[in-house]
Amino acid sequence: MDRAGEREFKSISLVIDGKAISVPEGTLVIEAARMLGIEIPYFCYHPKMDPVGACRMCLVETGGRAKLITACTTRVEEGMTISTDSISARKGQKDVLEFLLTNHPLDCPVCDKGGECPLQDNTYKYGPAVSRFTINKWGFKKPVELGPYILLDRERCIMCMRCTRFSDEIAGHPQIGVINSGRGSEIGVMHGQEFNSIFSGNTIEICPVGALTSKHFRFSGRPWEFKNRPGICANCAVGCNINWTIRRHEILRVLSRENPDVDDGWLCDRGRFGYTHINSPDRLTSPLIKRNGGLVPAGWDEAISYAAQRLDEITLKHGNESIGGIGSPTLTNEEAYLFQKFMRKVVGSNNIDHWPKGNGAIIEKLFEGSSKNDLRRFAYSHLDEADLIFLVGTDISGEQPVLDLRLKKAVRKRGARLIILHHGKTDLTRYSSPWLKYKEGEEMLPIELLKRIILKGAKEEEIEEEIKGEAEAASFSARLVYEAGMALSGSRRTVILLGNNLPDGLIHAMFDLASGIIGQSGEQRDDQWISLGLLMGHANSQGVLDMGLDPDYLPGYVRIDLDGPRARFETAWRYSLPRAKGLSADEMLNGGNNGAIRALFMMGSDQPSVQSSNNTLDLKREGIEFLLVSDITLSDKARMADVVFPSCTHAEKDGTFTNAGRRVQSFQKAIRPVGNSLSEWQILCNLAIEMGEPFNYLSVSDIMDEISTLVPSYKGINYPLLGDKGIQLP
Amino acid sequence: MREDTLKMDFAFSEEAKREIKEIMGHYPEKRSALIPLLHLAQKENGYLSEPVMRHVAEVLDLTPIQVYEVATFYSMFHLKPVGKYLIQVCHNLSCSLMGADSLIDYLKEKLGIDIGETTPDNMFTIKTVECLASCGTAPVMQVNDDYHENLTKEKVDALIERLRSN
Ligand code: SF4
Numbered sequence A: 001m002d003r004a005g006e007r008e009f010k011s012i013s014l015v016i017d018g019k020a021i022s023v024p025e026g027t028l029v030i031e032a033a034r035m036l037g038i039e040i041p042y043f044c045y046h047p048k049m050d051p052v053g054a055c056r057m058c059l060v061e062t063g064g065r066a067k068l069i070t071a072c073t074t075r076v077e078e079g080m081t082i083s084t085d086s087i088s089a090r091k092g093q094k095d096v097l098e099f100l101l102t103n104h105p106l107d108c109p110v111c112d113k114g115g116e117c118p119l120q121d122n123t124y125k126y127g128p129a130v131s132r133f134t135i136n137k138w139g140f141k142k143p144v145e146l147g148p149y150i151l152l153d154r155e156r157c158i159m160c161m162r163c164t165r166f167s168d169e170i171a172g173h174p175q176i177g178v179i180n181s182g183r184g185s186e187i188g189v190m191h192g193q194e195f196n197s198i199f200s201g202n203t204i205e206i207c208p209v210g211a212l213t214s215k216h217f218r219f220s221g222r223p224w225e226f227k228n229r230p231g232i233c234a235n236c237a238v239g240c241n242i243n244w245t246i247r248r249h250e251i252l253r254v255l256s257r258e259n260p261d262v263d264d265g266w267l268c269d270r271g272r273f274g275y276t277h278i279n280s281p282d283r284l285t286s287p288l289i290k291r292n293g294g295l296v297p298a299g300w301d302e303a304i305s306y307a308a309q310r311l312d313e314i315t316l317k318h319g320n321e322s323i324g325g326i327g328s329p330t331l332t333n334e335e336a337y338l339f340q341k342f343m344r345k346v347v348g349s350n351n352i353d354h355w356p357k358g359n360g361a362i363i364e365k366l367f368e369g370s371s372k373n374d375l376r377r378f379a380y381s382h383l384d385e386a387d388l389i390f391l392v393g394t395d396i397s398g399e400q401p402v403l404d405l406r407l408k409k410a411v412r413k414r415g416a417r418l419i420i421l422h423h424g425k426t427d428l429t430r431y432s433s434p435w436l437k438y439k440e441g442e443e444m445l446p447i448e449l450l451k452r453i454i455l456k457g458a459k460e461e462e463i464e465e466e467i468k469g470e471a472e473a474a475s476f477s478a479r480l481v482y483e484a485g486m487a488l489s490g491s492r493r494t495v496i497l498l499g500n501n502l503p504d505g506l507i508h509a510m511f512d513l514a515s516g517i518i519g520q521s522g523e524q525r526d527d528q529w530i531s532l533g534l535l536m537g538h539a540n541s542q543g544v545l546d547m548g549l550d551p552d553y554l555p556g557y558v559r560i561d562l563d564g565p566r567a568r569f570e571t572a573w574r575y576s577l578p579r580a581k582g583l584s585a586d587e588m589l590n591g592g593n594n595g596a597i598r599a600l601f602m603m604g605s606d607q608p609s610v611q612s613s614n615n616t617l618d619l620k621r622e623g624i625e626f627l628l629v630s631d632i633t634l635s636d637k638a639r640m641a642d643v644v645f646p647s648c649t650h651a652e653k654d655g656t657f658t659n660a661g662r663r664v665q666s667f668q669k670a671i672r673p674v675g676n677s678l679s680e681w682q683i684l685c686n687l688a689i690e691m692g693e694p695f696n697y698l699s700v701s702d703i704m705d706e707i708s709t710l711v712p713s714y715k716g717i718n719y720p721l722l723g724d725k726g727i728q729l730p
Numbered sequence B: 001m002r003e004d005t006l007k008m009d010f011a012f013s014e015e016a017k018r019e020i021k022e023i024m025g026h027y028p029e030k031r032s033a034l035i036p037l038l039h040l041a042q043k044e045n046g047y048l049s050e051p052v053m054r055h056v057a058e059v060l061d062l063t064p065i066q067v068y069e070v071a072t073f074y075s076m077f078h079l080k081p082v083g084k085y086l087i088q089v090c091h092n093l094s095c096s097l098m099g100a101d102s103l104i105d106y107l108k109e110k111l112g113i114d115i116g117e118t119t120p121d122n123m124f125t126i127k128t129v130e131c132l133a134s135c136g137t138a139p140v141m142q143v144n145d146d147y148h149e150n151l152t153k154e155k156v157d158a159l160i161e162r163l164r165s166n
C-alpha cells in the first residue's frame, strides 16, 4: 500500500526505441513509453486499474530476453532496453491480433463501436490483413441483457476483463464476472441477478470492442455523424465533466470527459443516462398564458409584457414585499445572481430564496469567522491525501455517486481509514471502521461523546457510563466511539464530510470539534490538517447560495440587514436595497404566509436532479394572485401558473455551476435551444427591461464579470480562466 | 435423482459448519476458503445448484457471481446433478494423439448420451477434461476417484459392464 508522500520514489533509467528516459520506480513499461510519446497497442491495460495481462496486445521486445514481454504488466528495470517496433515485437503484436480475431465477428458495419473502436484501430495499424484461421467463428444468441442499461454481444468480446475489473476494483460492485474457462469463457451475471450497479455504464465506455452496448444508444447512429461537445452533468452536485454526443441538435449519449479533480473519468448511471428530458417531446416550445382557465401559447413579447404588467399592478396594489421569487438549484450562477438582483432591485423585495435548500449557509458563516489555516475548506482532491475520512450523516453513494468512487479509491487502494456516523447502512458502511450507528435524529449524542473524548480526554470507562442511559439512541458501544475518537485525534490528514440536511446544532458541533482538534496540535504536528465540507444536494446548490438566492444573504453571504457590507451592493447596483428580511421558500410556498405573498415567480426546472430526490414541492395557490413559472416542461408548478416561460436545459445554454467541492465549472451551449425556449438569464434581462430596468447583459460572461467584482470568493474568475477544468474556490 | 439435489434452499449440515470454521481458520481472508467450501457443499448436495452457490457466497461475504466464476472455471465442480459414476475423459494433447476422440465417441454411443449428460438411470455422466497428468498411459479417463489407463474399447466395455453390475 503506497501512501502519498510517505515513500520516496527511486528513479529508474531505461531506453525505449532508442530514447532514454528516467521514470519513478514501479512505473509500467507501457506508461514509460507513453511519457516518451511512444504508442504501444493495448486492450486490457487501463491506467486506473491493476494490470492483468489478459489480452497480450502490448507485446514488446526487451534486450536480453528471448520471449516478448507484456508492457502493461512489466515494471521498469534499471538499464532496460525496450523495442516496441522491432521485427519480432511487431510480429508478436500482429499474431496476437490474428488470435483475437479468430472468433471476433468483424461485424463493424452494424456495430455501435465501429468508428471509435480500439480493436478496429489496432487491427488497422498493427494487425494482419488476412487471417489464416478458416474455421467457423463462434456464434451466440444475442444479445444478453446484463442489467437495466447494458446489453452484451458475447461473440464480440475479447476477454480483456476491463468490465469485470472495473465493477470490482473501482465500483466495489462485483456483479459481473467471467463464466467458464478457456475458449468457453464469457462475461455474465449469475442467474436471477443483474448488473445494476449505479456505475454500470462506465463499462460500456471502457469496453475496447462493441461487446457492451447501451440499450438507450444502441443502433442510433454512426460516429462520423456525431459531434462530441463538452458539458457538465447536472444530475447531482458532484459536477462530473461530460461530453454530449450530438447529432443535428439532438443529444444521443453522454460520455465521460475526465477531470482528475472532479470525476476521475467516471460517471454514474444517473448522469450517463439521465439526459432524456432534454430532447423530450414534453419540452415547452413557446410561452403560455392562462386564458379562460387554460394555458394557451403566446409570443414572447406578449408573455413578457403581460407578466411585467401583472407584477407592476400587484406591486402598486400590495407593495413590493407582496412579491416573492423561488429559484431552483439547477439555475446557473449567472442566473441565480441575476434572479436575486432582479428581485431585490427591480421588484424591490428580499423575498428571494431557492428550493429545495440545504443547510450550507451555516458552514459558510462558520468558516468566515475562523482564521485557522489548517482547517481547510473541502475540495475533492483532499480525499486523495487523507489518512482518515469521517462521514457524518451523509449517504454519498446515493447522493453524490461519483464522489463515492473517490472515497473507495482512498480506502481500498490507499488504505485510508473510514469512519461513518450514520443511522442507516450505506454502500460505504462495509468499509467503515467503525460505523457508529445512531437512531435517526439523535446524531448529537455521538458527536458530544467524541468531543468529550478528543477535547476533554474522557476515558473509555466514562463514555461507557454515559452511554448506559442512552442505550436507546445508540447502537454502538463505548469501545467504538472511543476508537473513533482516538483515530480522529491521532490522524494527520483528515477529511470530514457532513450531510446536507443536518440540524444547525450538529454542524456547529462538528465545526467546533474540527477546530478543537486543530487547536490541540502542538508544533510537532504542524503538518496536520482537517478538511471540512458540507455536501450540497443539487447541481448548483452551492452556487445559488453563493449568489445570494437567499432571503438573508446578498451574494457572498453578505447579511442583508447589515448596513455596512450592504452598501457595497448599493453602490454597485446604484440602488438603495430593501432592508426588511425576506421570506424563506417554505414560507412563500406555504400559502404565501397569510396572504403576504400575492405574486410568486418560480424560476427554473426541477429536472434533472431535484425530481429524482425525495423532495416534493407543496405549492399552495390560495392567496397567490399571479404565479409566474419558468420551466422546461409543463411540470406541476407550471400547470398551476398564470404565465409560463419556456426555458432551456443546461445543454442549450452557457453558464457556470459550483459543485459540492466548491469548484466553479463552465459549460457552453451544446445544441440550439428547443423551440422558442430561452435561458433564464435571457428571460430575466427581457423582463427587467420591460419593467424599466436596463439589464443590458449580452452574455453570461458579462454577468460573471459583475459577480467577480462583488463576490470575494469569485474574485478574478472569468470564462477564459475557467477553461475546461474549472476553478477551485479558496 | 437424489432427494436433496432437488431442494431449493441449501444449508450446510452441523458437521459441515464445524468443518467450515476450521477451514476458515487457515486463511487470512474469508474469500480464500471458497474452493474448499465448494467441495464441501458439493459433497453435501451432490452438485452446486444455484441456491448452494448463493449460500456459499453469503457465508463468505461474496457476491453470487464471484462464486459462480470459480464454480464454472473448474471441471471438478458440477453445476448439474451427476450420475453415480462420473466419467471424466481426458481430451488434451497426449490423449488426443492416442485416440481420445474416438474413445469419447465410443462412450457416447455406448451410453447413449452426449458430453455433460447423465444416463436416464442416473448411473453415468460423461465429461471431457484437460490433462489428467498421466500422459504416459494415454488415453486416460477418471471414473469418480479412480484412473483408468491405456484405454481400449475392450477395456471400456469391461469397465462399464463391471460398474453396471455393482
Ligand atoms: S465485454 Fe468488453 S470490457 Fe468486458 S471483457 Fe469483453 S471486451 Fe473486455
Ligand code: SF4
Binding pocket: A233, A234, A235, A236, A237, A238, A239, A240, A263, A266, A267, A268, A269, A270, A271, A272, A400, A401, A402, A403
Ligand atoms: S455523480 Fe452526479 S454529477 Fe457525476 S455523473 Fe453522477 S449524477 Fe452526474
Ligand code: FES
Binding pocket: A041, A042, A043, A044, A045, A052, A053, A054, A055, A056, A057, A058, A059, A070, A071, A072, A073
Ligand atoms: S494490454 Fe498488456 S496484456 Fe493486455
Ligand code: FES
Binding pocket: B090, B091, B092, B093, B094, B095, B096, B130, B131, B132, B133, B134, B135, B138, B140
Ligand atoms: S493429455 Fe491426457 S493425461 Fe495428459
